[in-house]
Amino acid sequence: MNNAESSAVTSDLAWFKSSYSGTEGGDCVEIATGTGVVHVRDSKAAAGPVVRVSREAWAGFVGAA
Structure with a gap:
């Protein structure tokens, strides 16, 4: 997936930052x-x-952080 495709795919997502x-x-x-x-x-x-x-990789990362 190139950057233009990535932007199109992810533009509809609800993004958030950590508190x-x-x-x-x-x-x-x-x-x-x-x-x-x-x-x-x-x-x-x-x-x-x-x-x-x-999701499993993310959970492992967050758990280790």
């Missing part, structure tokens, strides 16, 4: 859930690349 991100902006990640997948992107580059991982 730990604060209100000053800065370096944040946003996530959106899809069917069996979690989409992750840089909040400062909403049209940029998106990483997709399985």
